[in-house]
Structure formats: C-alpha cells, structure tokens
Amino acid sequence: xxxxxxxxxxxxxxxxxxxxxxxxxxxxxxxxxxxxxxxxxxxxxxxxxxxxxxxxxxxxxxxxxxxxxxxxxxxxxxxxxxxxxxxxxxxxxxxxxxxxxxxxxxxxxxxxxxxxxxxxxxxxxxxxxxxxxxxxxxxxxxxxxxxxxxxxxxxxxxxxxxxxxxxxxxxxxxxxxxxxxxxxxxxxxxxxxxxxxxxxxxxxxxxxxxxxxxxxxxxxxxxxxxxxxxxxxxxxxxxxxxxxxxxxxxxxx
Amino acid sequence: xxxxxxxxxxxxxxxxxxxxxxxxxxxxxxxxxxxxxxxxxxxxxxxxxxxxxxxxxxxxxxxxxxxxxxxxxxxxxxxxxxxxxxxxxxxxxxxxxxxxxxxxxxxxxxxxxxxxxxxxxxxxxxxxxxxxxxxxxxxxxxxxxxxxxxxxxxxxxxxxxxxxxxxxxxxxxxxxxxxxxxxxxxxxxxxxxxxxxxxxxxxx
Numbered sequence: 001x002x003x004x005x006x007x008x009x010x011x012x013x014x015x016x017x018x019x020x021x022x023x024x025x026x027x028x029x030x031x032x033x034x035x036x037x038x039x040x041x042x043x044x045x046x047x048x049x050x051x052x053x054x055x056x057x058x059x060x061x062x063x064x065x066x067x068x069x070x071x072x073x074x075x076x077x078x079x080x081x082x083x084x085x086x087x088x089x090x091x092x093x094x095x096x097x098x099x100x101x102x103x104x105x106x107x108x109x110x111x112x113x114x115x116x117x118x119x120x121x122x123x124x125x126x127x128x129x130x131x132x133x134x135x136x137x138x139x140x141x142x143x144x145x146x147x148x149x150x151x152x153x154x155x156x157x158x159x160x161x162x163x164x165x166x167x168x169x170x171x172x173x174x175x176x177x178x179x180x181x182x183x184x185x186x187x188x189x190x191x192x193x194x195x196x197x198x199x200x201x202x203x204x205x206x207x208x209x210x211x212x213x214x215x216x217x218x219x220x221x222x223x224x225x226x227x228x229x230x231x232x233x234x235x236x237x238x239x240x241x242x243x244x245x246x247x248x249x250x251x252x253x
Numbered sequence: 254x255x256x257x258x259x260x261x262x263x264x265x266x267x268x269x270x271x272x273x274x275x276x277x278x279x280x281x282x283x284x285x286x287x288x289x290x291x292x293x294x295x296x297x298x299x300x301x302x303x304x305x306x307x308x309x310x311x312x313x314x315x316x317x318x319x320x321x322x323x324x325x326x327x328x329x330x331x332x333x334x335x336x337x338x339x340x341x342x343x344x345x346x347x348x349x350x351x352x353x354x355x356x357x358x359x360x361x362x363x364x365x366x367x368x369x370x371x372x373x374x375x376x377x378x379x380x381x382x383x384x385x386x387x388x389x390x391x392x393x394x395x396x397x398x399x400x401x402x403x404x405x406x407x408x409x410x411x412x413x414x415x416x417x418x419x420x421x422x423x424x425x426x427x428x429x430x431x432x433x434x435x436x437x438x439x440x441x442x443x444x445x446x447x448x449x450x451x452x453x454x455x456x457x
Contacts, residue, residue, distance in 0.1 A: 012438045015445065019416065021423050045387035046449050054417045057395045063299040067313050071295060071320045075284035179285050 014040050018047045076117070118178055118200065119222070122231045123215045125176040125185065126196040135194050136172025136187045146173045150184050158184040158199050158228075161251040168195065168244050188244065195234035195244055202229045213238065221245045287327045290335045291320055297336055297419055298343045304414045305347035307403060311354075319346035337425045344411065344429055351407075359407070384446070385453030393452045401451045409444035416441055 010033060016022050017030040034040045063071075129135040138149040143160040150157035153175060162170065171187040176198055185198040202224050211222045219241045221232045230248075234241055291298075298319065302312035319342045330338050351359055393401070402410060411430060415421045426441075427434045 008439075012442055015442050016423070016438060019423065019441075042384060042387070046384065046390065047445055049387040049391050050445055050449055050452075051417055053391065053393055053398060057393070058398055058418065059395065061296065061300050061303065063295040063316070064309075064313065067299065067316060068292075068295055070317060072288065072292060074320055074324045075287055179281050181285075 121178045126233045137174040139172040141170045166247040190236045193236040198231045199228040287324045294336045294339045315346045319343040341429045390452040412440040413444035
C-alpha cells in the first residue's frame with residue numbers, strides 16, 4: 001500500500017471504483033488491491049450488492065399528477081385577475097395584441113381565459129392564417145412538396161401524411177410562432193373548413209396544461225406522439241376534428 | 254394597422270406600450286425556460302424531497318416552495334446542469350422545512366456527523382470493523398430497504414439517496430450538498446456501511 005493510501009482511503013477508493021469515479025489508472029490499481037486484499041474485496045461485494053438491491057427493489061417514484069399540474073402552472077399569467085382589476089397594463093396589452101391580430105374585435109373574441117396558454121396561441125395563429133391572403137405559405141396537396149419545404153426552414157420538419165382518402169385533403173404548410181419558438185403547421189381541409197395542425201416539442205410542456213375543447217368558437221384537439229405535442233384547431237364540428245386526429249395518428253403508425 | 258395606431262397614439266403612450274410589450278415577452282420567455290429547466294426533473298425533485306422530509310404530503314409542499322423559488326431565480330441558472338441546480342433549491346427548501354418542523358433532528362445530526370467521521374477514521378486506521386457478508390444483505394426486500402434508508406441520519410441519507418437512487422456523480426452531490434468531494438466520499442461510505450449493517454441485523 002502506498003503512503004497516500006491509508007486503509008480508509010483504500011476503502012473510499014473501492015466505493016469510487018464502483019461509482020465509476022476513477023480514471024483507468026486508478027481503477028486498475030484498485031482492482032489489483034482488491035485481488036490482494038480480502039477486506040477490500042468484501043467491501044466491493046457489499047457495495048455492488050447494495051446498489052443492485054436499491055436499483056432493483058426500490059420502486060421508482062414519479063411526481064404526483066396534481067403536483068405536476070401545479071408546477072406547470074407556475075408563471076402562467078392569471079388573466080382572470082386582470083379582468084377583475086383592469087389596469088393600464090391590461091389595456092396596453094390589449095392594444096398590443098389587437099395590433100398583432102390586425103383586428104380590435106378579434107382581441108375581445110379571443111381574450112384569453114384564466115390561463116393564457118399554448119392553446120390561445122394556437123387559435124390566434126389559426127385565425128391569423130384565415131385572415132391572411134393564403135392560409136399556407138407553401139400551397140400544395142402533395143406531401144412530398146410540403147415536407148421538403150420545411151426542411152430548409154426549421155430544425156425539425158413535421159410528419160406530413162396524405163389524408164385525402166379520409167376526406168381531409170392537404171392544403172399546404174406554414175411556420176407559426178408559439179411563444180418565441182417557430183413550429184411547423186400543416187393545413188388540411190374538410191369541405192369548406194380549414195384545419196391547422198401544429199406540432200410543438202413536448203419539452204415545452206404543452207400537454208401538462210388543461211387543454212380547452214374550444215376557444216372563441218374554434219375547436220381544439222391535442223395529443224402527444226413521439227415527443228411532439230400536436231394541436232389541431234378548426235371550426236369544423238368537434239366530431240370531425242376528432243376523426244381527423246384519429247386518422248392522422250393512424251396513418252404511418 | 255401598426256402604423257395607423259402609432260399615428261393616432263401620443264408618443265409617450267406608444268413608448269410605454271412598447272416597453273410593456275417587451276416586458277411581457279420576457280415573462281413568457283422566463284416561463285418557457287422555467288418549464289424546460291424544471292419540469293423534466295420534477296420526479297427527481299419529488300423523490301429527494303420525500304427522502305428528506307420523510308413523507309409524501311410534506312414533500313409536495315417542499316417541491317412546490319422550491320419550484321416557486323426556481324421560477325423566481327430562473328435568470329440565475331447558468332444553463333449547465335438543470336438537475337443539480339433544481340435539486341440544490343429543493344434541498345434548501347427541505348432544510349428550511351426541517352428547521353421549522355424537525356429542528357431537533359437537524360441539531361443532533363450536526364454533532365453526530367462530526368463524531369461519526371472521527372470514529373470512521375479511527376476505526377479504519379485500526380484495521381476495519383465487523384462487516385456483514387454481501388449474501389446476507391441481498392435478502393432485504395423493498396420495505397426493509399425503505400425503512401433502513403429512512404433511518405439514516407440526514408447527511409448520510411441525502412448523500413446515499415443522491416448517489417444510489419438518483420445516480421448523481423460525486424461532483425454533482427458536492428455541488429448540491431455544499432460540501433467538498435472528500436466529504437461526499439466519506440459520507441457515502443458511512444451511509445452504505447450503516448445501511449448494510451442494519452440490513453444484516455434485521456435479516457431473518
């Protein structure tokens with residue numbers, strides 16, 4: 001045993017060895033010591049066994065759902081509070097947003113509920129697209145035209161599927177902004193109604209919010225697949241929007 | 254439309270509006286940063302709080318308090334290790350809770366650690382102590398493991414939980430528990446030693 005390695009140090013190094021904290025040279029030295037020293041070898045066996053026991057027998061606990069919801073709601077503006085105490089801030093905000101939506105009356109129709117959420121932004125994006133000359137920046141019913149269009153513009157191009165057989169022909173695609181994140185949005189059609197389908201990385205926690213079924217008369221359906229939270233919004237009947245969601249999830253899965 | 258409004262609005266009001274709009278955006282940015290940083294590690298936060306407080310209801314309170322602080326301090330997060338950053342805040346909240354509700358335990362533990370660490374040095378220097386065989390502790394079931402870990406003094410318990418349950422490395426544990434890596438190592442060894450000893454004693 002070297003001068004620097006007291007019995008206590010040697011013991012600690014066995015733990016560090018099991019914990020993967022040693023560089024190869026020290027690991028080799030500890031392995032040699034354990035081969036010579038039965039006390040150290042027994043310590044090694046105990047630590048390995050204990051760690052295996054904890055890993056295999058202790059259940060992994062998740063945070064309770066109620067807690068997760070409460071934490072996800074931290075920092076979400078309580079617009080209900082604004083409504084009961086109108087201030088210059090609320091008024092100023094309404095001016096800003098009204099300008100943003102290019103319509104004062106839209107603001108009142110769209111005024112966010114108690115939680116100003118991703119859902120609100122999804123509906124706002126859908127509405128703005130309806131008011132624009134074109135609801136899509138790339139207009140094509142061909143999925144092989146729409147998908148490559150996204151490739152050069154955002155990091156992750158969306159899954160584009162052909163749903164014309166199911167009665168939802170593809171209209172095109174555009175890039176929306178949620179918060180400050182650009183997200184891909186596909187546009188499908190049901191008879192004369194348009195459906196906007198945005199996909200947001202689930203890390204943005206969208207799914208943790210209570211998703212309203214409708215905002216300002218626009219129906220909303222949200223689901224999460226493969227790490228992406230999908231938001232479909234349209235003025236088609238809720239049943240149609242649900243079958244759209246089901247068809248979209250079914251194709252290619 | 255933007256130009257139109259700008260023309261009609263007095264200059265002062267329009268600049269206030271602009272400043273406010275920027276403020277809102279940065280709030281939204283804080284919120285999404287908070288959600289990206291904190292939410293992925295919520296289970297870890299809850300698990301640590303549960304082991305420190307000893308029960309689930311208090312763990313929820315501690316995590317909620319910690320997350321409110323995390324939101325307040327999100328600007329100070331350096332962007333390196335979100336989990337260690339959050340666990341540090343959770344631990345701080347848990348200690349504040351312990352001080353208020355279990356102050357006796359905290360005081361006793363401080364003395365105990367000093368004594369234990371001295372004993373450990375002497376004991377190791379004099380050639381080690383009696384230690385159970387690995388096969389004896391391998392029989393412990395989940396319930397016995399739980400109660401044996403729960404019975405560990407706080408500094409040993411938190412070090413063991415952070416390493417063997419939450420799989421943090423030594424440096425991260427040192428960061429979270431605010432002690433040098435050497436102390437992390439000796440506490441971890443003591444914690445494992447106590448745990449194996451109590452599992453062996455309880456063994457049928």
